[in-house]
Amino acid sequence: MRFDRIFVSEDIDSNNLGVTTMLNSLGYTNIGHSQYCDEALLKLKRAILDGTPFRLLITDLSFDDPRNNKKLQNGQELITAIKEIYPEIKIVVFSVEDDHNTIKSLFEDQNIDGYVCKGLNGLKELQNSIEAIANNETYTCPIASAALQQKNALELNDYDQKLLSLLAIGYKQNEISIILKEDGISPNSIRSIEANISKLKDYFDASNTTHLVYIASSMGLI
Structure with missing residues (x-):
């Protein structure tokens, strides 16, 4: 129609x-x-x-x-x-x-x-x-x-915020792993980073990482 x-x-x-x-x-x-x-x-x-x-x-x-x-x-x-x-x-x-x-x-x-x-x-x-x-x-x-779905910044912890910020800058998962290790932040393995990014995509109903960054940025989270 x-x-x-x-x-x-x-x-x-x-x-x-x-x-x-x-x-x-x-x-x-x-x-x-x-x-x-x-x-x-x-x-x-x-x-x-x-x-x-x-x-x-x-x-x-x-x-x-x-x-x-x-x-x-x-x-x-x-x-x-x-x-x-x-x-x-x-x-x-x-x-x-x-x-x-x-x-x-x-x-x-x-x-x-x-x-x-x-x-x-x-x-x-x-x-x-x-x-x-x-x-x-x-x-x-x-x-x-x-x-x-009442998603807001208060539901994100410091680790989630850090991941979203690094993704927004354009870092890849292996690069994020290095940065987290240098900053003494755990978990910092590539596998754990991948799992947390997947969790965030589900959380925001994002189809991919670019979509995730767009939603988080539009909501003022990063």
């Missing part, structure tokens, strides 16, 4: 342009947009009344709206409002927010279909989310997935 009409609710011009350009590269040309939640809701309602509803809404959560008479304060209120009148619309949130409770509530209470964190690979992850949602699947980017 492909979405015939997509609406983008985003207050920052550069982000809006980036999303629109990405959608165009995928062959989507019927794209609506708004920088304000109230305006977005009006346009979404109008499309429904005209018999040409938008099938997918991509929205941020926070909006810089200087107007005093705004009714909708943020993306969460926009989601609630459009779901009340058009519950079948698919929704993916595209935000810098990576709070566990916020993401969990959006999926469980507001029935969103995807959550993607803005960042280095944000647009690529957004593309992945659109493809998944088009196939009636839900989607969370790696950072959001980790947040939903």
Whole structure:
């Protein structure tokens, strides 16, 4: 399935342009947009009344709206409002927010279909989310997935932090072994390092070491 009409609710011009350009590269040309939640809701309602509803809404959560008479304060209120009148619309949130409770509530209470964190690979992850949602699947980017599993820095010990930092610099396992031995840190055998890296990949649901470093870096752990 492909979405015939997509609406983008985003207050920052550069982000809006980036999303629109990405959608165009995928062959989507019927794209609506708004920088304000109230305006977005009006346009979404109008499309429904005209018999040409938008099938997918991509929205941020926070909006810089200087107007005093705004009714909708943020993306969460926009989601609630459009779901009340058009519950079948698919929704993916595209935000810098990576709070566990916020993401969990959006999926469980507001029935969103995807959550993607803005960042280095944000647009690529957004593309992945659109493809998944088009196939009636839900989607969370790696950072959001980790947040939903309540992964945080407090659960990592000093050894884990050291391993992640050395991996981020680009050291290989045999090089890490030498460094740990020089620093008097145990365990420091190549086999134990490999086992701990494997544990961290499972912990963060990372497909490989590069993916692991990306997730840890995006979460501010290294």
